[in-house]
Amino acid sequence: MSILVVGSVAFDSVETPFGKADEVLGGSATYFSTSASYFTNVKLVAVVGEDFPDAHITGLKGRGIDIEGLKKVPGKTFRWKGRYDFDLNQAHTLETHLNVFSSFNPEIPESYKDSPFVFLANIDPELQMKVLEQVNKPKFVACDTMNFWIGGKPDALRKLLKHVDLFVINEGEAREFAGEASLVKAAKKILNGGPRILIVKRGEYGALMFHGGSVFSAPAYPLEDIFDPTGAGDTFAGGLMGYLANTGDVSEANIRRAIIFGSVMASFNVEAFSLQRLNTLDLTEIKNRYSEFKRLTHFEDI
Amino acid sequence: MSILVVGSVAFDSVETPFGKADEVLGGSATYFSTSASYFTNVKLVAVVGEDFPDAHITGLKGRGIDIEGLKKVPGKTFRWKGRYDFDLNQAHTLETHLNVFSSFNPEIPESYKDSPFVFLANIDPELQMKVLEQVNKPKFVACDTMNFWIGGKPDALRKLLKHVDLFVINEGEAREFAGEASLVKAAKKILNGGPRILIVKRGEYGALMFHGGSVFSAPAYPLEDIFDPTGAGDTFAGGLMGYLANTGDVSEANIRRAIIFGSVMASFNVEAFSLQRLNTLDLTEIKNRYSEFKRLTHFEDI
Numbered sequence: 001m002s003i004l005v006v007g008s009v010a011f012d013s014v015e016t017p018f019g020k021a022d023e024v025l026g027g028s029a030t031y032f033s034t035s036a037s038y039f040t041n042v043k044l045v046a047v048v049g050e051d052f053p054d055a056h057i058t059g060l061k062g063r064g065i066d067i068e069g070l071k072k073v074p075g076k077t078f079r080w081k082g083r084y085d086f087d088l089n090q091a092h093t094l095e096t097h098l099n100v101f102s103s104f105n106p107e108i109p110e111s112y113k114d115s116p117f118v119f120l121a122n123i124d125p126e127l128q129m130k131v132l133e134q135v136n137k138p139k140f141v142a143c144d145t146m147n148f149w150i151g152g153k154p155d156a157l158r159k160l161l162k163h164v165d166l167f168v169i170n171e172g173e174a175r176e177f178a179g180e181a182s183l184v185k186a187a188k189k190i191l192n193g194g195p196r197i198l199i200v201k202r203g204e205y206g207a208l209m210f211h212g213g214s215v216f217s218a219p220a221y222p223l224e225d226i227f228d229p230t231g232a233g234d235t236f237a238g239g240l241m242g243y244l245a246n247t248g249d250v251s252e253a254n255i256r257r258a259i260i261f262g263s264v265m266a267s268f269n270v271e272a273f274s275l276q277r278l279n280t281l282d283l284t285e286i287k288n289r290y291s292e293f294k295r296l297t298h299f300e301d302i
Numbered sequence: 303m304s305i306l307v308v309g310s311v312a313f314d315s316v317e318t319p320f321g322k323a324d325e326v327l328g329g330s331a332t333y334f335s336t337s338a339s340y341f342t343n344v345k346l347v348a349v350v351g352e353d354f355p356d357a358h359i360t361g362l363k364g365r366g367i368d369i370e371g372l373k374k375v376p377g378k379t380f381r382w383k384g385r386y387d388f389d390l391n392q393a394h395t396l397e398t399h400l401n402v403f404s405s406f407n408p409e410i411p412e413s414y415k416d417s418p419f420v421f422l423a424n425i426d427p428e429l430q431m432k433v434l435e436q437v438n439k440p441k442f443v444a445c446d447t448m449n450f451w452i453g454g455k456p457d458a459l460r461k462l463l464k465h466v467d468l469f470v471i472n473e474g475e476a477r478e479f480a481g482e483a484s485l486v487k488a489a490k491k492i493l494n495g496g497p498r499i500l501i502v503k504r505g506e507y508g509a510l511m512f513h514g515g516s517v518f519s520a521p522a523y524p525l526e527d528i529f530d531p532t533g534a535g536d537t538f539a540g541g542l543m544g545y546l547a548n549t550g551d552v553s554e555a556n557i558r559r560a561i562i563f564g565s566v567m568a569s570f571n572v573e574a575f576s577l578q579r580l581n582t583l584d585l586t587e588i589k590n591r592y593s594e595f596k597r598l599t600h601f602e603d604i
Contacts, residue, residue: 017483086483181319181388184526205507208524217598219519222510224486256601290604296519297599299558302592 001139001245002041002066005032006106006131007121007234009046009070010078013095014273017086018227024274025056027078028121028144031231034278035238035265036119037063038286039246043112045069045131049077049100059279068109075100088226088270089203108134117245120164121234122146125156132163140250142166142241144233150177161194165250168199168237183208184215197255199240201233209259211252218259219296221267221289228273232266235278239265264289303441303547304343304368307334308408308433309423309536311348311372312380315397316575319388320529326576327358329380330423330446333533336580337540337567338421339365340588341548345414347371347433351379351402361581370411377402390528390572391505410436419547422466423536424448427458434465442552444468444543446535452479463496467552470501470539485510486517499557501542503535509561513554520561521598523569523591530575534568537580541567566591 007029013022029046036042043066052072060067078101081094106127113136120128120143128143141164149157150173157177161167167190171183178186187198187210198210204226209216240262244250264286271277309331315324331348338344345368354374362369380403383396408429415438422430422445430445443466451459452475459479463469469492473485480488489500489512500512506528511518542564546552566588573579 182526182528184524202507205504206519206521215524215598216601217508217521217524218601219508219521222486222517222519224484226484253602257604260601287604294601294603296517297601299518299520299562299596299599300555301596302559302589 001116001248002043003036003117003119003241003245004043004045004108004112004115004135004138005029005036005119005121006045006128007032007119007123008078008101009048009052010080010101012230012274013079013081014228014230015083016088016228017084018225019273021228021273023079025059026080026230026274028231028234030060030275031234031269031278032119032121032238032241033060033065034063034275035235035269036242036245037065038265038281038283039239039242039261042066042242043069043115045106045108045112047071047073047100047104049073049075052077063279066112069107069112073100082230084229088229091229106131116140116248117241118142119237119241120144121237122149125149125153125160129156129160129163132160139248140165140244142168142237144168144237145173146170147173147176158193161190164195166197166199167195168201168233170233171200171202174198174200199259201236203229203232206263207236207259209255211255214252216256216259218256218263219293220263221293221296223267223270226270229270230273231275232270235269236262236266238262260290260293261286263293303418303550304345305338305419305421305543305547306345306347306410306414306417306437306440307331307338307421307423308347308430309334309421309425310380310403311350311354312382312403314532314576315381315383316530316532317385318390318530319386320527321575323530323575325381327361328382328532328576330533330536332362332577333536333571333580334421334423334540334543335362335367336365336577337537337571338544338547339367340567340583340585341541341544341563344368344544345371345417347408347410347414349373349375349402349406351375351377354379365581368414371409371414375402384532386531390531393531408433418442418550419543420444421539421543422446423539424451427451427455427462431458431462431465434462441550442467442546444470444539446470446539447475448472449475449478460495463492466497468499468501469497470503470535472535473502473504476500476502501561503538505531505534509538509565511557511561513557516554518558518561520558520565521595522565523595523598525569525572528572531572532576534572537571538564538568540564562592562595563588565595
């Protein structure tokens, strides 16, 4: 089954303790699409400026991503500049230039409207809602957000969450949104507000899924070096949603598998700047790392 | 098989967001012994002052703990006072009165010297070494330490580690000791220095075991409220070593099981002040929570 994703396509300039990259391809929808493209067909909705090179468009097409919904408009592409110190869980934003992204008003092409899986990457929750109003009863909707919207548009976010199956959010943001120091209590509160499933991303500590009374704890892959964490969350979501769409199965057992695939894709992504590593993967590498996650977490019954 | 433990017995005064406790029983050897006593025979070596009440001694005996090595000497018992804010991973020490503990020089009773399992709780690494010199070729030795000794006696610690099978340490301390920001690199460096196995404690994020080329990631149990984290690390070590000694099996597969038992015991301990919860457990509760850890981490093969 196919996935519709709405989010950003951007140029990132990133400094980490391991090096720097200038104006490389980034953005939530880019990372998500590339990651999900290993599992299923992806239909991308985003906006770029006239400065966006054809080579990047060719690259996305080369991964089989449908770019009918990628609009090129007058102006410059969204740019983000950030730095990571040794605590790679924490991005320090140096500059944000929304450019053409500031007037982004996603229009869903006719050929996208029956997508059974929908991922609303981190954009204004009012726009996320507008996307849902344009699609035809998707089987499964997931969304992300960030502290900027939690603080700035909490009511729009709460309204959106009533129409969402899966909410993916950072640990600190989950606590902030629920106003609870205890993550378990925060999760309960958030689930009461609408979504059937909550996934809390914890960076190098992995992820927690809350679903009814059930909790699933997934580790992160213990890498020697995290080269650049940019895009890890969207890459995680891409692997997760990609696997769900590939199998068409949204049972809890399959969502657990999908979380591991998301973690696998994120673990590759952080090994290099931009999409360098994501663009050169193959299915055998992905499956092998899935097996490594099995070994990483395995213990026997008593 | 039995375990010899050397460490502190103390009175703790603790404040958390959930309440406070004054001069309650604490100390590394107390938490360790009580936790391990659910699995095997424990032989305790520690020192207390004349103010240490018989009721506490009766309590330890009631858990089957051998207290021949618990010395009562003139002076006052070790006292620690601390506070936890909402970040329960971080203890703020308000007062430390070593009292009789400042001249602690552990003497191992004859009847303890053949203990096949030895746990050296967090004390001066020179004293930890002196303990090892008094025992007869134990099958398995584990030790803990803290930043105070990493900074103050790194050479004594390095010497000790050559005689230790398992080193248990906090995440930040592992990085500090190895001088490496990457935990995976820090682990490799530490394992090169002697111990066969390294377990890194990560508080509410669980634990990581490094053993040869293998890594095991264990989650923490997601509790609604962590009432008081004091003693969680020693309770973890007690469950871990207790299960290893009970089974006499130090294979990697069994150490993975033991880490889960350690995590189970720690998850109970933090539900109440002092040893309140640890003293009222039964084996069925322990086994049930082990099964919950299974469900918490389970995902199927692809």
